[in-house]
Amino acid sequence: MAFLFTGKTNGESMINILKFWQNGMWDPALLVFAVQMMLILVLGHVLVLTRPVSWITEKLTSIVKDNASAVVMVSVSTMLVAFFNWGLGLIFGAIMARKVGEAARDRGFKINYPLVGAAGYVGLMVWHGGISGSAPLKAAESGHIKSLFSGKGSENLVQQLPDSIPTETTIFADWNLILFGVLLVLVPMLLWVVSKKTETSYVELLAEKEIKRNSIIEGAEKLDHSKYLSLIFGILLITAFLFSYGSNLLAGNLTPNMLNFFMLGL
Known part of the structure; x- marks a missing residue:
């Protein structure tokens, strides 16, 4: 699109566009941001696979008795976890949906499995208002906002920008917490209503393949x-x-x- 709509459609223009893209890709600030976001996802993923979190998921799954309780439990727990960390919430919701499916299969009650799966992703509605939201967290870094506009306009205007915007005025602001609280009530209520109007069936899930691991740990592996x-x-x-x-x-x-x-x- 840049090639077609910037006025010049020749070889030199295409080379310049590729150079701009290449320079932008290795921009130090952008690389730092990319690594920060990857760590949020990776560390959240690792944490959700630990034994304490597995114990929590087992306890939560034990209270599910039917389709309605399944979607309410999955949606509420996923939204709470996603508010803490979007990477954690993303994986947690998927695991909770799978655990509920396994519970329905083992205990013999009917659910609408696609609806339970959808409930596992409602955390994506609230994560950016949570404490891992990328924009409010980056804005809270000292000097980050000014660095975005440095050299791109009047320096007098740039100097008038705040050094940072603390998260107490964004994530932890009353209006944001109230909005999260409203969604925490309305979304599960909506899913509960939908669960009453959708068809349910017994779940058939393939058993997870058992992974053979080397049980002999020697030397530095210890x-x-x-x-x-x-x-x-x-x-x-x-x-x-x-x-x-x-x-x-x-x-x-x-x-x-x-x-x-x-x-x-x-």
Whole structure:
């Protein structure tokens, strides 16, 4: 589109467009942002596969008795988790939908499995208003807003921009929390109404294939599998997190690095 609509449709124009794109791709600020977002997703994914979270999903699944309770439980739990971390919520919702399907198969009650699957993704409606929302977190970084406009306009106007916008005025603002609370009630209610009007059926799921793992752990691999080393390292990270970001935490001001450091510790 840039090639067709910028006035010149020749070889030199195409080469310039590719160069602009290449330079933009390796922009340091953009690479930092990309890594921050990848860490939110990867660390959230890792955390949702841990034993404590698996225990929570099992407890939540045990209260499901029918189609209506299934969609309400999945949607509420997914929205709460997604408000904390979008990467965590994305994987958690899918796992909860699968767990409910397995519970319906094992305990013999009917559900509308596609509707349960849809309930597992409603966290995407609230994640950006949550504490892993990329725009409010980046705006809370000192100097980030000014860096976006530096060299692209009047320096006097750039200097008038705030150094940062703290998350207490965005994520933790009353209007945002009220909106999240309203969605937390209305979305499950809507799904409950839909669940009463949709057909249900018994779920047939293929059993998960058992993955054969090498049970013999020798040499340095013992360090990789050591619970004590990971526990010590995790405690050190959480301790460093509290010392480094304790004042920010009390002030309700979060940044992407702060959130990712906490997730890494967990």
